[in-house]
Amino acid sequence: MENWQNQKSYIKTFAEDECAISTNNLSVFYGGTVQKLFDVSLGFKKNTITALIGASGSGKSTFLRSLNRMNDRVARVDGSIMFHNLDVNQSKINVYELRKAIGMVFQKPNPFPKSIRENITYALKANGQQNKKKLDQIVEESLRAAALWDEVKDKLDQSALALSGGQQQRLCIARAIALKPEILLLDEPASALDPVSTAKLEDTLKQLRKKYTMVMVTHNMQQASRISEYTAFFHLGHALEYDTTTNIFTNPQGEITEKYIQGSFG
Amino acid sequence: MAKKEQDLQQVVENAIAEQKVPHVKFKGIDPKNIDVDRLTKPSKETRQEWWGRGLTFLAIILIGMLIVAIIGFVGMHGLATFIDNKVNIFHFLFSTDWNPGAGKNHVGAAAMIVTSFAVTLLAALIATPFSIAVALFMTEYESGKRVQLLQSVMELLVGIPSVVYGFIGLMVVVPAVRTIFGGTGFGILTATLILFVMVLPTITSLTVDAFKAIPKDLRKSSSALGATKWQTIYHVVLRAACSRIMTAIIFGMARAFGEALAVQMAIGNAVLMPYNLVSPAATLTSQLTSQMGNTVMGTLPNNALWSLALLLLIMSLVFNFLVHLIGKKS
Amino acid sequence: MNAKKTNRIATGVIYFLVGVVILLLVGILGNILISGIPHLSWHFLSSASSSFEAGGGIRDQLFNSLYLLLLTLIISLPIALGAAIYLAEYAPDNWFTQLIRTTIEILSSLPSIVVGLFGYLLFVVQFGFGFSILAGALALTFFNLPTLTSNIEEAIKGVPQTQREAGWALGLSNWKTIHGIVLPAALPGIITGVILSAGRVFGEAAALIYTTGQSGSTVDYSNWNMFSPTSFLNIMRPAETLAVHIWKVNTEGIIPDVNVVSAATSALLVIVVIIFNFGARALGNWIYKRLTAAKIK
Numbered sequence: 001m002e003n004w005q006n007q008k009s010y011i012k013t014f015a016e017d018e019c020a021i022s023t024n025n026l027s028v029f030y031g032g033t034v035q036k037l038f039d040v041s042l043g044f045k046k047n048t049i050t051a052l053i054g055a056s057g058s059g060k061s062t063f064l065r066s067l068n069r070m071n072d073r074v075a076r077v078d079g080s081i082m083f084h085n086l087d088v089n090q091s092k093i094n095v096y097e098l099r100k101a102i103g104m105v106f107q108k109p110n111p112f113p114k115s116i117r118e119n120i121t122y123a124l125k126a127n128g129q130q131n132k133k134k135l136d137q138i139v140e141e142s143l144r145a146a147a148l149w150d151e152v153k154d155k156l157d158q159s160a161l162a163l164s165g166g167q168q169q170r171l172c173i174a175r176a177i178a179l180k181p182e183i184l185l186l187d188e189p190a191s192a193l194d195p196v197s198t199a200k201l202e203d204t205l206k207q208l209r210k211k212y213t214m215v216m217v218t219h220n221m222q223q224a225s226r227i228s229e230y231t232a233f234f235h236l237g238h239a240l241e242y243d244t245t246t247n248i249f250t251n252p253q254g255e256i257t258e259k260y261i262q263g264s265f266g
Numbered sequence: 267m268a269k270k271e272q273d274l275q276q277v278v279e280n281a282i283a284e285q286k287v288p289h290v291k292f293k294g295i296d297p298k299n300i301d302v303d304r305l306t307k308p309s310k311e312t313r314q315e316w317w318g319r320g321l322t323f324l325a326i327i328l329i330g331m332l333i334v335a336i337i338g339f340v341g342m343h344g345l346a347t348f349i350d351n352k353v354n355i356f357h358f359l360f361s362t363d364w365n366p367g368a369g370k371n372h373v374g375a376a377a378m379i380v381t382s383f384a385v386t387l388l389a390a391l392i393a394t395p396f397s398i399a400v401a402l403f404m405t406e407y408e409s410g411k412r413v414q415l416l417q418s419v420m421e422l423l424v425g426i427p428s429v430v431y432g433f434i435g436l437m438v439v440v441p442a443v444r445t446i447f448g449g450t451g452f453g454i455l456t457a458t459l460i461l462f463v464m465v466l467p468t469i470t471s472l473t474v475d476a477f478k479a480i481p482k483d484l485r486k487s488s489s490a491l492g493a494t495k496w497q498t499i500y501h502v503v504l505r506a507a508c509s510r511i512m513t514a515i516i517f518g519m520a521r522a523f524g525e526a527l528a529v530q531m532a533i534g535n536a537v538l539m540p541y542n543l544v545s546p547a548a549t550l551t552s553q554l555t556s557q558m559g560n561t562v563m564g565t566l567p568n569n570a571l572w573s574l575a576l577l578l579l580i581m582s583l584v585f586n587f588l589v590h591l592i593g594k595k596s
Numbered sequence: 597m598n599a600k601k602t603n604r605i606a607t608g609v610i611y612f613l614v615g616v617v618i619l620l621l622v623g624i625l626g627n628i629l630i631s632g633i634p635h636l637s638w639h640f641l642s643s644a645s646s647s648f649e650a651g652g653g654i655r656d657q658l659f660n661s662l663y664l665l666l667l668t669l670i671i672s673l674p675i676a677l678g679a680a681i682y683l684a685e686y687a688p689d690n691w692f693t694q695l696i697r698t699t700i701e702i703l704s705s706l707p708s709i710v711v712g713l714f715g716y717l718l719f720v721v722q723f724g725f726g727f728s729i730l731a732g733a734l735a736l737t738f739f740n741l742p743t744l745t746s747n748i749e750e751a752i753k754g755v756p757q758t759q760r761e762a763g764w765a766l767g768l769s770n771w772k773t774i775h776g777i778v779l780p781a782a783l784p785g786i787i788t789g790v791i792l793s794a795g796r797v798f799g800e801a802a803a804l805i806y807t808t809g810q811s812g813s814t815v816d817y818s819n820w821n822m823f824s825p826t827s828f829l830n831i832m833r834p835a836e837t838l839a840v841h842i843w844k845v846n847t848e849g850i851i852p853d854v855n856v857v858s859a860a861t862s863a864l865l866v867i868v869v870i871i872f873n874f875g876a877r878a879l880g881n882w883i884y885k886r887l888t889a890a891k892i893k
């Protein structure tokens with residue numbers, strides 16, 4: 001048995017105004033009773049990429065999905081989530097507006113069975129943007145930003161389902177950033193992709209860093225070390241260690257973190 | 267090994283070098299500073315949500331009210347026989363004297379109740395072995411095209427209107443029964459044979475579902491122990507599916523019990539206690555079908571018919587309850 | 597040794613029973629089609645039925661059946677769709693939802709004659725509609741609702757959860773996600789479900805005998821005024837459908853060519869059911885292919 005309870009948590013903190021979003025004692029209970037996340041307090045610095053790492057089942061997705069309230073229907077989430085000096089983990093918060101400000105990309109690409117163009121414009125139209133020229137411009141820019149434009153610019157009206165997995169995933173990123181969110185949450189965005197698509201995706205993310213704050217779950221340590229500035233290590237529902245990626249990978253404080261990192265790089 | 271990794275690295279680097287990630291220009295999609303106010307105010311989406319939930323809930327409530335209304339209305343009219351016309355309920359259930367026009371002491375439905383149960387039980391009894399055999403054939407013995415064909419024909423059989431079954435009964439079964447057993451050809455036997463065909467696909471498809479739900483491993487481990495196919499089926503498949511087969515049979519019985527027109531066309535419609543299987547008889551449904559139009563609302567003969575309808579309703583609830591009971595037990 | 601023998605006998609018995617069933621299926625379908633199709637002439641389909649002579653057709657019954665089916669779908673589809681959406685997307689996991697589900701199960705297993713008699717009581721007598729297409733359409737709606745609801749619910753539940761999450765994550769309301777993303781994706785299944793239920797409705801007679809009545813009025817196919825009593829579109833007129841027609845000519849037994857008329861009408865009903873059954877799947881698959889195909893118009 002690991003005596004992880006004895007390990008001190010090493011959590012880096014940022015000043016309030018440095019953070020794009022931060023949590024205080026976030027706990028998640030599935031089905032109202034089964035606790036799967038324990039008092040996680042993390043702040044994410046503006047315009048950086050933060051990687052969330054940890055073993056399968058350690059609560060990374062659970063944490064990430066709580067940030068934009070995607071867990072509302074399945075779990076009780078206690079604690080506070082600070083966003084623009086507002087605790088957005090309250091029932092009076094308009095979750096739809098919140099989700100427009102905090103975009104999310106999922107592990108499995110999930111484009112709508114619509115055309116490539118409609119995939120991007122659908123939510124925009126629902127928000128009242130009807131100007132065709134404006135929409136076209138957003139489609140192009142978001143596809144460019146997701147490094148997909150060159151590949152699809154001639155077939156915007158074809159079904160998105162005809163794209164490859166990697167292209168679909170970048171389309172999902174384009175779809176998310178078309179809404180101009182401030183924060184982008186990515187749950188293992190590259191796990192279904194081949195190395196080439198992954199490389200393109202990583203490049204995309206690096207480009208986007210200038211404008212967005214990104215939090216990304218990944219199982220790929222190399223990937224985390226390549227593109228993230230900060231890394232948080234999750235273990236059995238606890239955030240055990242949070243620091244710059246360099247520190248986490250070269251000089252982990254906790255024993256378990258060290259073991260995990262060594263094991264993963266193996 | 268190392269070479270391979272290097273190659274891969276090379277591929278990746280090439281890919282990155284190749285792709286012309288343009289200098290991303292965010293003009294239309296520059297992340298704007300969000301309006302924090304909007305995070306706390308209801309928006310269009312909130313309203314949409316309210317409407318969507320409300321409208322769909324309305325549909326649910328409508329269906330709920332419908333069932334309450336059906337039970338209420340049929341119950342009210344069905345009970346009038348006992349409340350307004352003061353018919354003794356035991357007399358209704360156990361007497362075979364059915365002549366409601368003659369007064370409250372002639373409202374005995376026993377003959378119809380017995381006949382209804384008789385055709386239902388007999389039809390289920392005949393259909394069950396056939397259904398189980400077909401289901402076994404479709405899940406344990408055969409697979410692929412043939413099974414699919416059989417399945418679609420079965421589905422077709424469910425879709426054939428009951429009057430068509432009634433008509434086939436008149437054309438084929440009635441003369442056959444008449445030739446073999448004498449008499450008119452109408453009666454419980456004829457109705458049973460028609461119902462047998464009607465409940466066959468119902469019971470079969472539910473039994474197929476039951477067999478399919480059994481994990482493959484169970485069968486494998488049984489045959490690994492050297493059991494023959496039949497031993498596996500008998501000791502593993504049938505046993506594991508037992509309660510769901512029961513459910514299937516009850517569904518079939520519910521269908522048979524409530525079937526009106528096909529039975530009405532074949533049973534002869536004589537309210538008599540059946541003394542054999544080939545004499546004319548009447549079920550609850552056949553009596554309702556043929557007599558409802560001949561009585562006047564609010565009179566005893568009419569109320570008596572509503573009591574039959576209420577009985578049908580109650581039996582339908584009982585069948586439902588049995589299905590739940592079996593489902594809970596297993 | 598003994599076990600082997602039992603096995604062989606059991607297999608034999610099973611194949612024998614299956615053989616009997618296959619013979620039955622083929623016999624029934626063959627009988628209906630062979631005895632009916634020769635009489636299915638254009639004259640039969642396009643002339644009015646006769647109440648005591650031979651040689652009548654089924655023109656009015658055919659129209660009534662189609663019209664009734666259309667009305668029934670118009671009334672039941674929105675309700676079933678709403679109920680299915682609620683059950684699949686909104687219903688919390690509690691006693692109330694359980695109660696509703698049980699209610700729908702009960703409704704689906706009610707004998708159709710009981711549903712018909714309820715329609716008679718409520719619409720024909722209580723509301724004073726008299727025997728009418730409207731009363732029949734409402735009764736058929738009750739008969740149709742539970743099946744249609746569960747068919748649609750299945751189709752909706754078949755849409756992967758990831759599609760909903762994609763919608764929610766874009767800040768779409770649940771409702772917008774449902775009707776903009778989930779429903780289109782479920783469309784093939786929904787259409788299959790609707791057509792399958794339509795087949796059931798088309799052949800139903802027990803629920804109609806006391807709601808639309810057992811005899812039609814004279815109808816004028818050139819009168820397009822829905823409110824005129826002789827108009828073919830009038831929903832307050834009594835009407836006889838194909839299925840009810842078969843039942844009536846057989847129980848009354850007045851016309852001399854009962855068997856010919858019944859056989860031909862039965863064949864027509866069965867052909868329609870066959871078309872509905874296979875058409876439903878084919879159409880569903882076709883739409884699915886269209887939706888997911890590389891080209892979208």
Ligand SMILES: Nc1ncnc2c1ncn2[C@@H]1O[C@H](COP(=O)(O)OP(=O)(O)OP(=O)(O)O)[C@@H](O)[C@H]1O
Nearest residue numbers: 030031036054055056057058059060061062063074
């Ligand atoms: N909807 C749910 N209902 C109940 N329990 C859940 C649910 N989702 C996740 N869990 C549980 O919560 C725990 C954390 O799961 P989570 O998906 O957050 O892990 P993860 O760190 O993202 O793992 P992975 O790397 O495999 O994606 C697991 O034990 C999981 O079984």
Ligand SMILES: [Mg+2]
Nearest residue numbers: 060061062187
């Ligand atoms: Mg995860």
